[in-house]
Structure formats: C-alpha cells, structure tokens
Amino acid sequence: MMTIALQGAEFFAYHGFYPEEQKLGCRFLVDVEVDFTPKTNFSDDNINNTVDYEKVYNIVCEEMKHPRKLIETVAEAVIDRIVKKYSFVQAIRVAVKKLNPPLLGKIACSSVTINYKPAK
Incomplete structure (x- = not known):
C-alpha cells in the first residue's frame, strides 16, 4: 500500500455557522x-498508475x-470527490482546520478529521 499526502494546504474561505463567518471569511488549513x-x-513512470x-x-x-x-461538510465533499475520481483508494483521511x-x-484552530474506508 502507498500513501500520497497534502499537508497544510492553506486557503481563505467563507465557511462557518454564523453569518459573520460566511461574510468575513477566515484562514483554513487542509x-x-x-x-x-x-x-x-512505477517502472513505467506513468502518473495514471497513481493518485495524482x-x-x-x-x-x-x-x-x-x-x-x-x-x-x-467540506471534508466529506472532498472525500466524495476523491472516491469518485479514484475508485481504487483504500482509505482517505481529510482534516480541515x-x-x-x-x-x-x-x-490556534478548531478542526475536524474524517476517515474513510470503502465498505467491503
């Protein structure tokens, strides 16, 4: 098994329960x-054989x-899209901070982490 990872991808976005959060926005790490x-x-060096x-x-x-x-909801949407694009994944972990x-x-931050494993 292999793992690809993105750590600390930073975004300015408008997620939040309160209207002020959706209006003012804030910084997030994913x-x-x-x-x-x-x-x-990987001897053929072809990106189509991996998760890009x-x-x-x-x-x-x-x-x-x-x-x-x-x-x-953001973390779940990311997982859903990755699964749709790469049906061969065995597990996904998404953390939104x-x-x-x-x-x-x-x-410093509030966060949620969602772990996904396909049903067998």
Missing part, C-alpha cells in the same frame, strides 16, 4: 492522505470555494 495500492509498478496529488489539490481548492456552515476561530479565548 490535510489530505490517500492510501491505495498502485495499479502497476495535483488533482487532489484541485479538488480541495474547488470545494473550499463553496461556503458551507460546517467544515465537516479553521485558524483562529471566533471563540471567547485564544485558540
């Missing part, structure tokens, strides 16, 4: 890990552009 067994060995992390990054970019109330969330105290 981590994605995708486990899979390669279609073939550039395409995964583009999926995350597109989903971050759609304002949602819950970061859980909201930097400096609007709480009463100083908090």
